[in-house]
Amino acid sequence: MNHQVTHSAIELCAQLNDLLTQISDDQFSASLPLFSGASIGQHTRHIVEFYQCLLQSVTNNKNVCYEDRERSMPLESERSYAIQVLEELQQGLTIVDEYPSFIKLEVKDFDDDLNNKDWVSDSTVAREMHYCNEHTVHHLAIIKVGLNHYFPDVKLKEIFGVAKSTYAYRKGK
Secondary structure: OHHHHHHHHHHHHHHHHHHHOOOOOOHHHEEEEEHOOHHHHHHHHHHHHHHHHHHHHHHHOOEOOOOOOOHHHHHHHHHHHHHHHHHHHHHHHHHHHOOOEEEEEOOOEEEOOOOOOOOEEEEHHHHHHHHHHHHHHHHHHHHHHHHHHHHOOOOOOOOOOOOHHHHHOOOOO
C-alpha cells in the first residue's frame, strides 16, 4: 500500500486532535447555527467513524460500507473521549499496511422514491484511505469556518482544513 496515504491519514487525525486539545467542552458540543445546528463534535464523530469503518473492514476482511457507521453519541459529545478515540485511531492506522491491499466498497444508495439500491465495487485500501483523507479535509475546512466565526481566538496551523495539493500550490510547489 502507499505509505504516504497512511501518513497523511495519521497527520490529519493529529491536526484534529490538536484542535480538540485547544477548545473547551462547551465549544466542542455547541450547536452552531452556521453548521445548521451541528457541532464540532458531530463533525469530529463523522470524520472518525469513516476511518473506523475502513479499519474495521480491513481487519475483519469485510466490505467497507461508510453508511454503516456506529454514530457514537459519546464521540460527538465528550471531547476527552473523542481525543482518546483519535489517539487510538492513529495507532490503528499505523498497522493498516499489514493487511491485504484489495477491498470491496459497499454503497447503500437510494433511488428517488427512497428505495434501497445497494451496490458493490472493487477498490483498494489505499484508494479508500485517500477517500477518507479527502473527506476529512473537507470537514476540517467546515470546522475551520465555524471556528473563525464563533471562536476566533483558537489558533490553527496554516494547513488545517486545506488539501495538500492546494497547500503546495499556495507555497509555489
